[in-house]
Amino acid sequence: MTRRRAFSVAVQALGGVAGAAVVLPAVGFALAPVLDEEEVLWEPVGAPDDFTADSYKPIVFTIVEDIGETGKTTGYVRRGSPDLGEDPDEFVAVSTRCAHAGCPVRFVEAAGNFICPCHGGVYDFQGKVIGGPPVRPLDRFQTRVQGGQVEVGPRYSVTSQLEPVRARDPGEFTGGIWEYIYPPRPSVPPPP
């Protein structure tokens, strides 16, 4: 180790520190939303008596705050049905985001199905896929009853057996090995 080499290494290390001081905050700035935990929002959508067990009622609520109309989304809510083994005091809130690419689905009363207009995805009454390209059942929102109102909370995804997992994007399979291929992200809240 000569004096020349020692100086060279020291200056390069200093330069590295200076460069990192500039680059790392910029990279962190861009990457922050991936690691940010979103605030959990609970939105009231109606009194418990407004919802029945045999049909869905459409609701509109805010999912992203502070951006006005663009932050709102639609959903369908019903009471739990004892015929399906659900608790009648619990409510089921289904997301209208189709699990194929993200188009909004529509509940058709006569058929008791959800139909997606974009590519012909069809879901049954519980949200399971019965036709078309969707890769998993419709996402759901957590529900609770507070202050005499049914409240709708964060979104979560389900496996094909309707077991809850952390929310995924449309197009991502769930369950089994897919939990590793499409890992859960810290930016979404955990499922119930």
Added chain:
Amino acid sequence: MRFPQALIPTPLRRPPAPGEKAPGDGGGPIERAKDAPADVIGWVDERTGATGFLTGMLYRKVPKGTNWFYTLGSATLFAFTIQAITGVFLAMYYTPSPTEAYDSVTHLTNDVWMGEFVRGMHKWGATVMIIVIFLHMGRVFFFGAYKYPRELNWVIGVVLLILTLVMGLTGYLLPFDQRSYWATVVANNITGTGPVVGPYLADFLRAGPEVGGTTIQRFYAIHMLLVPGLIIALIGAHLYLVVKLGTTAPPWLRAETKPKSLRREEV
């Protein structure tokens, strides 16, 4: 006004006819005034050395058989320039906020003089650019102009193609109407289907798990600052390589392998 002789390479300059004064040879004030453009260019050239570079670019040799297909590259550059200029004017009126974007675009289209025209030029210019860049890529491919020593140029061209598509994707969200919003939702979801990194990549693009307030601002910064800077730098490299390496003859002329004569042509 005489064309400035400094812009023409020396071997191509026309010698003065008998009786005609050579440039800069004096004469009356009107004669000297005619030399004004040449004087200005001469002034700049003495301080920059730019005419050598310009004549090298504008008077470079092209192979026999160069045809209209070779204009597609310049056409792409022209389309990009139109996009840049109309984009600058649009940026003077646009607000990248989720609550105000749509209104700013409506205001620009309806109330600003020629606003609809500028916005239309930008919108259709984007389509034109994609079409022309694909035609240019096809031309280079079918003419075999990607082979040694032009492989790096091809790679730069592919990166430029990808950046152009990114410009299309990010720019599509900016009007923030229903079509823009849902097209971006779908595009982000497609990104999310990539294995292992997909969900994180989609989160990074969207700045969160939902298309929200920060998404449009992120896309705006990418569309206005990041990608145009990269495109301009890579176009500079692309053009430098084109001028340095020269263009190739069309494949139907290159089939002749025996040289007609061994005498080198001097210009």
